[in-house]
Amino acid sequence: MKALLIMAVICGTFLQGCSSISDEGLALLAFKDAIYDDPNLVLSNWNGLDQQPCNWSGINCAPSGAVQALNLPNSSLKGVLAPELGLLASLQTLNLRANNILGTIPRELGRLKNLQNLDLALNQLSGVIPNEIGNLSNIARIVLEGNNLAGTIPPELGGLEKLEVLCLQRNRLQGAIPGDSQPMNITPKLQGPYNVRGRKSGLCGSKQLKIANFSHNFLVGIIPICLKYLPRSSFEWNCLQDNANLHQRPQEQCEFNVIGWNQARNNTRNGNQEHEASERRHISKPLWLLPLEIIMGSVVALFFVIAAVMTIFKHRTNAAMIIPWKKLLSGHEQKALITDVGDINGVQVMSRAELEAACEDFSNVIGSSPDSMVYKGITSQGTEIAVTSMRFAREDWTTQLELYFQRKVTDLAKLNHRNIVKLLGYCAENEPFTRMLVFEYASNGTLYEHLHYGEPGQLNWSARMKIIVGLAHGLQYMHHELVPPVAILDLDSNAVYLTEDFSPKVGGNVLG
Numbered sequence: 001m002k003a004l005l006i007m008a009v010i011c012g013t014f015l016q017g018c019s020s021i022s023d024e025g026l027a028l029l030a031f032k033d034a035i036y037d038d039p040n041l042v043l044s045n046w047n048g049l050d051q052q053p054c055n056w057s058g059i060n061c062a063p064s065g066a067v068q069a070l071n072l073p074n075s076s077l078k079g080v081l082a083p084e085l086g087l088l089a090s091l092q093t094l095n096l097r098a099n100n101i102l103g104t105i106p107r108e109l110g111r112l113k114n115l116q117n118l119d120l121a122l123n124q125l126s127g128v129i130p131n132e133i134g135n136l137s138n139i140a141r142i143v144l145e146g147n148n149l150a151g152t153i154p155p156e157l158g159g160l161e162k163l164e165v166l167c168l169q170r171n172r173l174q175g176a177i178p179g180d181s182q183p184m185n186i187t188p189k190l191q192g193p194y195n196v197r198g199r200k201s202g203l204c205g206s207k208q209l210k211i212a213n214f215s216h217n218f219l220v221g222i223i224p225i226c227l228k229y230l231p232r233s234s235f236e237w238n239c240l241q242d243n244a245n246l247h248q249r250p251q252e253q254c255e256f257n258v259i260g261w262n263q264a265r266n267n268t269r270n271g272n273q274e275h276e277a278s279e280r281r282h283i284s285k286p287l288w289l290l291p292l293e294i295i296m297g298s299v300v301a302l303f304f305v306i307a308a309v310m311t312i313f314k315h316r317t318n319a320a321m322i323i324p325w326k327k328l329l330s331g332h333e334q335k336a337l338i339t340d341v342g343d344i345n346g347v348q349v350m351s352r353a354e355l356e357a358a359c360e361d362f363s364n365v366i367g368s369s370p371d372s373m374v375y376k377g378i379t380s381q382g383t384e385i386a387v388t389s390m391r392f393a394r395e396d397w398t399t400q401l402e403l404y405f406q407r408k409v410t411d412l413a414k415l416n417h418r419n420i421v422k423l424l425g426y427c428a429e430n431e432p433f434t435r436m437l438v439f440e441y442a443s444n445g446t447l448y449e450h451l452h453y454g455e456p457g458q459l460n461w462s463a464r465m466k467i468i469v470g471l472a473h474g475l476q477y478m479h480h481e482l483v484p485p486v487a488i489l490d491l492d493s494n495a496v497y498l499t500e501d502f503s504p505k506v507g508g509n510v511l512g
Helices: 002-016 023-033 083-087 107-111 131-135 155-159 258-269 273-283 289-312 352-358 399-413 447-453 461-481
Strands: 035-037 059-061 067-071 078-080 093-095 100-102 117-119 141-143 165-167 174-176 211-213 218-220 321-324 336-339 365-369 372-378 384-390 423-430 433-440 496-498 504-506
Touching: 023 035, 023 067, 023 083, 035 399, 078 399, 083 107, 107 131, 131 155, 352 372, 352 384, 352 423, 352 433, 399 423, 399 433, 447 496, 461 496, 461 504
Parallel strands: 067 093, 078 100, 093 117, 117 141, 141 165, 165 211, 174 218
Antiparallel strands: 035 078, 059 067, 321 336, 365 372, 372 384, 384 433, 423 433, 496 504
């Protein structure tokens, strides 16, 4: 009787999925997945099997269970910001100050209508400040100091009527400080950004702005009249043409190409944020950096030549495998994930050409989704494989997607269990742009297909028990034998693949 009860419970999970975590919990797990280095293990208790994330480190919830704060300052986290953070509808505080967060600020953060405090200071963020930040109608503090942010200050920030603190110092911001620059009818009795009568533009529209710091950037033009009440130190070390006695950058650091500036500004208006950030960094660099950049460019080129040679001879030597990363800090450093061959259990780097031959010119389609295609193939050694190909064009492949792909490869490569679909290899090429994962092929389809479309009697009692026991072994392996454990995000019958003898294998797509 006890065995039947256990079986009933497990069978029930096939129909409803094993994960009962909330949508906010899934969004936070996406954030965790984008963090590839957590030396202090602050995220170690973020368990995908929990129904609510309220007891996770750094998470504060309302009595209703809604996530209101993500507080993880000074935690040595390294990774990027997952766009899924924009799904935390009740979030009031996002504090990741003084970590090693790379990449760009996701536009999706503009959906956080209840956000009051955004502190991403002292990280390594690059790119531009998204215009969508101007949609944070309840925001009171925006602290982005000490990053590598480029581009202009979005004038949309002036529409934030509750904004009190704006800290943008020590970045690479350019352009003019958005605001009224012409003298109007001044009312001396009023203080703050509304001490000018008339139409308010840019930051002059921020009624409550009390503290703002724009120092140590590459801002040009003059200080808006409405911001004259701020301390002079808030504008120092820029390229401002102001009559006040301000300490500004040397002239050679402020020289830039006006044509390039206008082109980059137009690109920003068209939404091409990555190109705009690249232009800003290029035109803001002092002239003496040009020889240094040429030297560094040569060094990086030499690095890639060496990496290519090592890849060609990877089967003849014990060299480390190098998975090339897309640049996360454009113009500053090129990241590479180096994984020892012995640590990835024989996972191979495969070329697009050999996969194309194995899959008959990618004509044998066995599955698809909005973001991927799945092909069946047979390698030259006679091994049946299933190839998952990402359906993205090169221009749509973001830093976050590259990080997810790299993280997926390294995580799946660690798994070695008879009831887990094994990763055999991967392909990452840029001409043509290709990101593929190569799995062993389970020839008997999915459990879902047998439950709903299989012939009567094929999935008999013995086969069902074999599936149940096999999945139990697989879950035991992932949850208790792996260190750290691997979370199952959405296990259902579609994610369970069967071999010819009905041995079950959990697919890699549901592994956190």
